[in-house]
Amino acid sequence: MRMYDIIMKKRNGGELTEEEIRCFVEGYTKGEIPDYQVSALMMAIYFQKMTAAETLYLTKAMEYSGEVLDLSAIAGIKVDKHSTGGVGDKTSLALTPMAAACGIPVAKMSGRGLGHTGGTIDKLESFPGFSTALDSRQFIDNVNRIGIAIMGQTADLAPADKKLYALRDVTATVDNLSLIASSIMSKKLAAGADAIVLDVKTGSGAFMKREEDAFALAKEMVELGSNAGKHTIAVVSDMDQPLGFAVGNILEVIEAIETLKGNGPADFLELCLTLGTQMLIAGGKAESEEEAREKLVSTIENGSALAKLAQLVEAQGGDASYVYHTEKFPKASIVEPILSDREGTIRHIVCEEIGICSLMLGGGRETKDSVIDLTVGLVLQKKVGDYVKVGEPLAILHANDAGQAAAVRRRFLASYDIAQEVVEKAPFIKGVITKST
Numbered sequence: 375m376r377m378y379d380i381i382m383k384k385r386n387g388g389e390l391t392e393e394e395i396r397c398f399v400e401g402y403t404k405g406e407i408p409d410y411q412v413s414a415l416m417m418a419i420y421f422q423k424m425t426a427a428e429t430l431y432l433t434k435a436m437e438y439s440g441e442v443l444d445l446s447a448i449a450g451i452k453v454d455k456h457s458t459g460g461v462g463d464k465t466s467l468a469l470t471p472m473a474a475a476c477g478i479p480v481a482k483m484s485g486r487g488l489g490h491t492g493g494t495i496d497k498l499e500s501f502p503g504f505s506t507a508l509d510s511r512q513f514i515d516n517v518n519r520i521g522i523a524i525m526g527q528t529a530d531l532a533p534a535d536k537k538l539y540a541l542r543d544v545t546a547t548v549d550n551l552s553l554i555a556s557s558i559m560s561k562k563l564a565a566g567a568d569a570i571v572l573d574v575k576t577g578s579g580a581f582m583k584r585e586e587d588a589f590a591l592a593k594e595m596v597e598l599g600s601n602a603g604k605h606t607i608a609v610v611s612d613m614d615q616p617l618g619f620a621v622g623n624i625l626e627v628i629e630a631i632e633t634l635k636g637n638g639p640a641d642f643l644e645l646c647l648t649l650g651t652q653m654l655i656a657g658g659k660a661e662s663e664e665e666a667r668e669k670l671v672s673t674i675e676n677g678s679a680l681a682k683l684a685q686l687v688e689a690q691g692g693d694a695s696y697v698y699h700t701e702k703f704p705k706a707s708i709v710e711p712i713l714s715d716r717e718g719t720i721r722h723i724v725c726e727e728i729g730i731c732s733l734m735l736g737g738g739r740e741t742k743d744s745v746i747d748l749t750v751g752l753v754l755q756k757k758v759g760d761y762v763k764v765g766e767p768l769a770i771l772h773a774n775d776a777g778q779a780a781a782v783r784r785r786f787l788a789s790y791d792i793a794q795e796v797v798e799k800a801p802f803i804k805g806v807i808t809k810s811t
Contacts, residue, residue, distance in 0.1 A: 375393070375394065375397045377397075377398060377401070377407050377411045377415075378411075380394050380397070380398055380415065381411060381414050381415050381418060384415060384418040384419060384422055385414075385418040385422070387422050389425050389427070389428060390428050390431070391431075392427075392431040395428065395431040395432050395435050396431070396435045398412065398415060399432070399435035399436060399439060399534050399538075400435070400439070400534075402534065402537060402538070403439045403440075403533055403534040403537060409541060412538070412541060413541060413545045413547075416538075416541065416542055416545060416547040416553070417545065417547055419547070419550060419552070419553065420547045420549075420550045420553075423550070423551075423552065424550075424552035424553075426597065426601075428552070429552040429555060429556055429594070429598065430598060430601050430602070432552070432553075432556045432560075433555075433556040433559050433560050433563065433598050433602070434560075434563075434602065435534065436532050436534040436535045436538070436556060436557075436560035437532060437559075437560045437561075437563045437564045437602075438564075439532060439533050439534035439535070439560075440530040440531055440532055440533040440534070440564070441528065441530035441531055441564070442563075442564045442566065443483075443510065443531075443564065443565055443566030444566060445481055445514065445517075445566040445567065445568075447514050447518070448479050448481055448514055448517050448518055449479065449518065450477070450478070450479045450657070451478075451479075451568045451569060451656070451657040451658055452479050452480075452481050452517075452566070452567045452568045452569070452657075453473070453478050453479075453480075453567060453568065453569045453570070453571060453653045453656050453657045454481075454482060454562060454565055454567035454569070454570050454571070455469060455470070455473075455482070455570075455571045455572075455573065455649060455653060456558065456562055456570065456571075456572050456573065457572075457573040457575065458558070458572075458573065458574050458575050458580065458581055458582065458591075459575065459580070459581060460575040460577075460579045460580050460613040460616075460617060460725070460729075461579040461613065461616040461617065461621055461725050461726070461728050461729035461732075462616035462617040462618050462619075462620060462621045462626060462728075463575070463613075463617050464494075464497060464617070464618070464620070464626035464627070464629060464630045464642075465573065465617070465642070465645060465646060465649065466482065466484060466494045466524070467494065467497060467498070467626070467627060467630035467631075467683070468630040468631075468633045468634055468638070468642070468646050468679070468683075469646045469649055469650055469653075470482060470522060470524065470686075471522065471634065471673075471679045471680070471682035471683040471686065472634070472646060472650050472670050472673045472674070472679040472682075473650055473653045473654065473657075473670075474520075474521040474522035474679075474682045474686075475521075475673040475678040475679045475681075475682045476650075476654055476659050476660075476669050476670060476673060477521070477657075477659050478521075478653055478654060478657040478659055479517050479518075479521055479522075479657075480517065480521065480522040480523070480524075481513065481514070481517045481523055481565075481566070481567065482522075482523070482524045482525075482565075483524075483525055483526070483527050483528075483531070483561075483565045484498075484506070484524055484525075484526065484527070485526070485527050494524065495524075495526050496623050496746060496748070497623050497624075497626055497627050497630075498524065498627075498687075498690075498692075499748075500623050500624045500627045500696075500703065500748050501627075501687050501692035501693055501694075501696050501697075502692065502693045502696070503691045503692045503693055504687055504690055504691060504692030504693075505690050505691045505692075506524060506525050506526040506690065507525075507526065508523065508525040508690070513525050516689050516690070519689070520682075520685045520686070520689055521682065522682060522685070522686050523686070523689070523690070524686065524690075527561070531561060531564050531565065532560045532561045532564045534560075535556075535557050535560045535561060538553075538557070539557055551587075551590055551591060551594055552594065554581075554591060555591060555594040555595045555598055556598065558572075558595060559595050559598045559599055559602070562599070563599070563602055563604065567604070568604065568605065569604060569605035569606070569607075569653075569656035569657065570599050570604055570605070570606045570607075571606075571607050571608075571609070571649055571652045571653050571656060572592065572595055572596070572606070572607070572608040572609070573608075573609050573611055573645070573649055574588050574589075574591055574592040574595075574608050574609065574610045574611070575588065575610075575611060575612075575613035576588030576589075576610055576611070576612065576613060576614075576804060577612055577613040577614030577615075577725060578613070578614050578723075578724050578725040578726050579613040579614065579615070579616065579725025579726045579728070579729060580613035580725075585610070585804060588610050588804070589610055589804070589805065589807070592608035592609075592610050592805075592807040593608075593807055595608060596608050596807050596808065596809060597809070600809040605656045606809070607652045607656060607806065607807065607808055608806070608807040609645075609648055609649055609652065609803065609805075609806050609807075610803075610804040610805045610806075610807065611645055611648075611802060611803055611804060612641075612800060612801070612802045612803075612804065613725055614722070614723070614725055614758070614800065615723040615725050615728075615757055615758050616723075616725060616728050616729075616754060616757075617641060617642055617645065618633075618638070618639040618641060618642035619639055619753050619754045619755070619757075620751065620752075620753050620754075621728055621729065621731075621732045621737075621751050621752045621753075621754070622732050622735070622737045622749075622750055622751015622752060622772060623737060623746065623748040623749075623751070624703045624704070624748050624749055624751075625751045625752075625753055625772060626751075627700075627703070628700045628703065629642070631680070631683070631697060631700055632700075633646065633674075634674060634679045634680040634683060635674075635680060636674050636675065641802050644802060644803065645802070645803070646670070647667055647670050647671070648803055648806075650666065650667075650670045651663050651666040651667050651670065652666075652806070654666035654669060654670070680697065680698075683697055684697040684698070703749075704748070704749050705749055705772070706747075706749040706750050706772035706773055706774050707773075707774050708771065708772070708773040708774065708775075708776065708779050709770060709771070709772050710770070710771055710779075711755075711767035711768075711769070711770055711771070712752075712767065712768050712769045712770075712771050712783050712786050712787065713764075713765050713766065713767055713768070714756075714762045714763065714764055714765065714766050714767070714768050714787075714790075714792070715764065715787060716762075716764060716792045717762065717763050717764050717792070718761070718762065718792040718793050718794045719759065719760070719761050719762075719792065719793055719794070719795065719796060719797045720756055720757065720758050720759065720760050720761075720762060720790060720791070720792055720797065721758070721791045721792065721793040721795075721797045722758065722790075722791040723757070723758060723789055723790055723791070724789040724791075727785060727786070727788070727789035728752065728754075728786070728789060730785070731752060731782045731785055731786050731789070732750065732751045732752060734778055734781060734782050734785070735747065735750035735751065735752075735771075735772070735773050735774075735775075735778050735779070735782055736750050736774070736775070736778070737750045737751045747774060749772060749774065750772050750773055750774060751772050752769045752770065752771055752772065752782075752786070753769060753770045753772070754768070754769045755767045755768055755769055755770065756768050756769075758797060758799060759797050759798075759799045762792065768786070768787070768790060769786060771783065771786075
């Protein structure tokens with residue numbers, strides 16, 4: 375089978391067979407097919423699109439291009455959760471202990487942050503000594519023993535996707551629905567869970583800026599997961615402003631802990647409850663949304679979710695005392711307010727800009743080799759719909775460099791649109807997508 379023929383077939387609008395897709399994925403992963411030919415195929419796919427069958431074939435080929443985790447040694451229904459990423463998205467830090475406290479075995483693989491979006495692994499490593507470098511045996515043992523484990527993604531998991539994404543990134547072929555969906559779902563399927571709950575973000579701080587695109591991606595991924603035999607649900611949520619108030623690694627960890635203590639921001643708690651409800655239903659721990667929500671709320675009220683987070687931290691080598699004494703976390707040397715220079719109601723926040731502000735302070739990675747500063751970031755004091763007077767704080771800035779702080783202050787103020795008219799808040803949860811939706 376010649377790569378030339380596969381390229382030409384797709385260029386002319388033909389539908390590739392499962393064998394043709396497996397052939398190019400395997401050949402490219404092994405280094406037998408050159409970049410320039412796969413680049414040509416990606417561009418042909420970008421313009422000609424892929425059918426549902428082709429997208430499933432691509433997803434499965436990438437899933438099986440490397441290691442596929444076998445979690446059968448873990449008792450119960452394993453439910454994975456994935457977010458498409460955003461600003462202030464610390465959801466896994468609070469949601470997974472809540473789900474585990476309800477009896478859902480949480481065996482989760484997470485990644486590091488790159489660019490303006492933060493990574494769960496970086497945030498967890500805010501706990502001194504915490505390690506995500508678990509082997510498969512430790513990973514499974516921890517889930518069976520305490521109900522939860524979070525490890526870093528291995529290089530052997532869906533290596534074809536890693537190679538293809540790097541190529542798409544430099545050939546302007548990232549922005550294709552089928553390619554995006556297959557990239558995400560190949561890794562989720564290879565991670566071995568029985569059910570998958572997806573948090574698809576939409577808005578100025580998300581990859582999918584337009585709501586209709588987010589819904590289309592959610593439906594595509596639910597279809598892929600369902601056709602691969604996994605119970606798959608997607609929640610579309612707002613990312614037109616940061617999630618919660620905290621943006622920055624340690625700051626977000628503290629906010630997640632405060633949420634488990636019952637003091638969390640309303641939007642963040644609502645997202646945890648919405649996603650957690652779907653996890654409990656998929657995992658057979660609740661028969662209705664009402665029952666699931668009550669069980670999740672009770673884990674906060676009785677302290678079991680906070681205790682589960684402490685167990686997770688201790689089991690993976692971290693200092694669990696920080697869960698109960700957040701004042702022990704190191705702090706930035708510069709902590710000062712950013713004061714509003716206008717009066718009125720906050721109409722809009724350019725959410726991506728807030729993420730970039732945190733990145734400029736050192737809280738994110740410009741490249742994979744960048745060293746991040748866990749202490750820096752921003753804690754918002756005002757969000758969309760809030761009224762602000764001149765001189766009132768819009769946020770508290772946490773920085774370790776005066777020059778960076780000054781540049782961020784200017785950029786942050788420019789990201790807020792403050793108007794005189796009353797502003798209606800858009801719904802935070804945009805919808806829930808199931809196979810039958």
